[in-house]
Amino acid sequence: MLKNIFELKNDKLSENPLWIAIQSMRNNKLLAFLSLLLLIFQIFAYNLVPIFNKYFFDALEVLNFTNIYKLLFLYILILIFSQVFKYAYFITSSRLYAYMQTQIRKDVLSYLNLHSLNYFVSRPSGKVTNEYHNLYDCNKILFTTLENVIPSVVVLVVSVVLAFLVSNNIGVGILVWSILIILISTKFIKLLSKRTQELELVSNYFMGVLGDFISNVKILRIFNVTKVTFNRLTKIASNYCFVALKKWRLKSIFGIFLDFCDVILILVFTVVLGKMYFANLITLGDLTMLFTLAYRIDDSLKELINSVEQIVADYQVSAIAAQNILVEIDNLDKENAKHMPVLDSLGISIKNLSFRYPKSKSKSNDLSSINLEIKSGEKIGIVGRSGSGKSTLFKLLQRQFEFQDAKIFFNDLDVNDYTKQSVRNNIAVVDQDNQMFNRSLKENILLGRKVSDKKLNKVLKDSHCNEFIENLPDGLDTLVGERGVKLSGGQRQRVAIARSMISKAPLVLLDEATSALDSKSEKVISDAFKKLSKDHTMICIAHRLSTLHFVDRIVVMDKGRILNVGTHDYLLEKCKVYQSLSKDQLH
Ligand SMILES: Nc1ncnc2c1ncn2[C@@H]1O[C@H](COP(=O)(O)OP(=O)(O)O)[C@@H](O)[C@H]1O
Ligand SMILES: [Mg+2]
Structure with missing residues (x-):
């Protein structure tokens, strides 16, 4: 009683x-x-x-x-x-x-x-x-x-x-x-x-x-x-x-x-x-x-x-x-959801993925019939006009929203059978937001995770954070201010990149992760990512096509659909939207 x-x-x-x-x-x-x-x-x-x-x-x-x-x-x-x-x-x-x-x-x-x-x-x-x-x-x-x-x-x-x-x-x-x-x-x-x-x-x-x-x-x-x-x-x-x-x-x-x-x-x-x-x-x-x-x-x-x-x-x-x-949780784990371990390598299979945001009226925002196979260790680029659904696809991979009648597999595991958090443990994300806590730079990079000094130093070097940390008054202990206002956009982006490099996740999602960097730093960091992610699977949304010099295949999206998939040369020849994206960047 x-x-x-x-x-x-x-x-x-x-x-x-x-x-x-x-x-x-x-x-x-x-x-x-x-x-x-x-x-x-x-x-x-x-x-x-x-x-x-x-x-x-x-x-x-x-x-x-x-x-x-x-x-x-x-x-x-x-x-x-x-x-x-x-x-x-x-x-x-x-x-x-x-x-x-x-x-x-x-x-x-x-x-x-x-x-x-x-x-x-x-x-x-x-x-x-x-x-x-x-x-x-x-x-x-x-x-x-x-x-x-x-x-x-x-x-x-x-x-x-x-x-x-x-x-x-x-x-x-x-x-x-x-x-x-x-x-x-x-x-x-x-x-x-x-x-x-x-x-x-x-x-x-x-x-x-x-x-x-x-x-x-x-x-x-x-x-x-x-x-x-x-x-x-x-x-x-x-x-x-x-x-x-x-x-x-x-x-x-x-x-x-x-x-x-x-x-x-x-x-x-x-x-x-x-x-x-x-x-x-x-x-x-x-x-x-x-x-x-x-x-x-x-x-x-x-x-x-x-x-x-x-x-x-x-x-x-x-x-x-x-x-x-205490309103109802809108994307609670299934009652019998299992725990997905952190996988050594991760291949992705997206089958028939369609999605519309809750309460959204406009059909033009929908993702429709996305089918995509990504091999473990593959590097994929995604391009498309603004609003074409690239970031939405990333949100669905992270299971931030529910999707019906579609399947996403990590290796042969259906992500919907696993707890959201355990799925997310397999993913490292760098997006455009680069949210910062009003705490020290070190805390912002580690986010409570424990790593050896050796690993931290390597990450700081690979993410090119070292270059600006040396000039900060208290080095790694410098407070970054509310939402990181004391750092420049490029510096914030490098901090976000360092965060993802610390993660052991086998899938790395980069959503315009280097857009605030100059071309030279962007190239250096993309190379670092490539090195770091030798065994990682990586999907990289990029506005600048030049960012994607290291990827194996590029996916072109338009109005929520996949228009074409292929190498830069193939797409330049076959895909009109890609041609026009490429042309826009030359002007
Ligand atoms: N949380 C949300 N709720 C409703 N609609 C959204 C939300 N986020 C994005 N959208 C809409 O979905 C469409 C695709 O957005 P997004 O995937 O961010 O495009 P992209 O990353 O390709 O620029 C846009 O029209 C956007 O307005
Ligand atoms: Mg986006």
């Missing part, structure tokens, strides 16, 4: 933030149990105080000193124990809170990591970051429930029961009063939660635009259009203020309402209880206990309402994040 509550079903995160929080305790069940126990002790000790009050003042009224001393001793014991429980709870619960937060961060991150590249490129990174932050905060919901809602409910119930024991009329009065206030507050909470939802949507949108603004600040300055985005941001910000103001206004009206109820309750209690005491209907002990109860009911009602309001708000913020982050 316990196991079922905590364990993830099929390793999937629930979309309900409260469940995510509960399941995050799965590795700390004992600590969770201990915290709960201490909390129960604490609530129990707190609820003993009004009963003590009654007996103490009853003993005081008749000056029964033996009982007075006994009760005083008991009171000190209750105080000591409640402090001990409080402290012990603080120690266990703060530990539990930290472990849960770490677990949720890990769980959500693992889930995020399952998403396809398409998920990430379709969403502003600032928005995803904000939502991630909101989601890992979902254990707050559980803690507010345990620490605030449950104790207040217990105090309310105990107080009403005690009031009934003293006088049925007062018991009924308190019960009706509490239900009335809770009912009115539900209306307020509903309204407030609507405002919270609005506020969260604006906030996520703002973070998305802000993230875009920061990462594209260079282009905005070049075209001197910073003001446009800036104005858009301030507009969203003032909308945020407007929605926030509406929420805060409602919240303060709610606060005033609760304070007003406070005053009324104490006034009514003073008058009614005073009358009852002087009419000898209740003892001094009853009077003190009922007053203590009145204050407690007041406090716990306020606490209950405020914490429910807080929980609803937190829940909504986390639920919106969960809806966006």
Whole structure:
């Protein structure tokens, strides 16, 4: 039973933030149990105080000193124990809170990591970051429930029961009063939660635009259009203020309402209880206990309402994040997918590959009926006009998108039968993006992989990184700046080439990998690649035909199809598109 509550079903995160929080305790069940126990002790000790009050003042009224001393001793014991429980709870619960937060961060991150590249490129990174932050905060919901809602409910119930024991009329009065206030507050909470939802949507949108603004600040300055985005941001910000103001206004009206109820309750209690005491209907002990109860009911009602309001708000913020982050993974591995080992050599067979991007309307972007056989160790060039589908073919080889009715084999292994990551372990890619982390050059080349100094030095030499590293202030330890802005385009490209050279993958995909280099460096690097990839299979998309001097065959693509395959000389003679590509480059 316990196991079922905590364990993830099929390793999937629930979309309900409260469940995510509960399941995050799965590795700390004992600590969770201990915290709960201490909390129960604490609530129990707190609820003993009004009963003590009654007996103490009853003993005081008749000056029964033996009982007075006994009760005083008991009171000190209750105080000591409640402090001990409080402290012990603080120690266990703060530990539990930290472990849960770490677990949720890990769980959500693992889930995020399952998403396809398409998920990430379709969403502003600032928005995803904000939502991630909101989601890992979902254990707050559980803690507010345990620490605030449950104790207040217990105090309310105990107080009403005690009031009934003293006088049925007062018991009924308190019960009706509490239900009335809770009912009115539900209306307020509903309204407030609507405002919270609005506020969260604006906030996520703002973070998305802000993230875009920061990462594209260079282009905005070049075209001197910073003001446009800036104005858009301030507009969203003032909308945020407007929605926030509406929420805060409602919240303060709610606060005033609760304070007003406070005053009324104490006034009514003073008058009614005073009358009852002087009419000898209740003892001094009853009077003190009922007053203590009145204050407690007041406090716990306020606490209950405020914490429910807080929980609803937190829940909504986390639920919106969960809806966006925990969407179904769009290219999950098959259930029985196998692990593809890193192959020694790799031949490729593409059979009848057709593909259209999800949600794409235009047929002209489709890849259609691609058939291609590449022998292990072969070097292939791909050329074609921009938009002809070359990079798309690479994305499909890396299994970034699903394709139907087609087969791609690595040797005789159908890639669709294997996990995506294990297929990708067989591929090293250098593309046009050359994404960089804002870390040191060395970290950017190694990407967490471990290689010997000897191998690293060889790679730095072969990729011609050495030439510029020598001139950098801290050599390999130089920080490259946000997205590598402190490096030139050509230098970034050489770093990307070094990355791929470190990989042991038997298939190397180069997507215009040397386009930012001058012809001389390009030739030197292509030669290095050729040397490095003696046994590797290599496919090289190139804009400049001269880059392909080392390849065995060239594939010409046009409008998503393979038009022709052959050597440079053969294509120059037979293929019109190739002739025109070649002619364009001479002019
Ligand atoms: N993620 C994507 N979603 C939808 N369409 C895309 C995506 N990436 C590329 N395309 C479209 O697919 C077509 C082929 O693109 P691509 O393979 O990058 O061309 P090439 O590399 O030959 O220049 C283009 O029309 C492009 O607009
Ligand atoms: Mg391309």
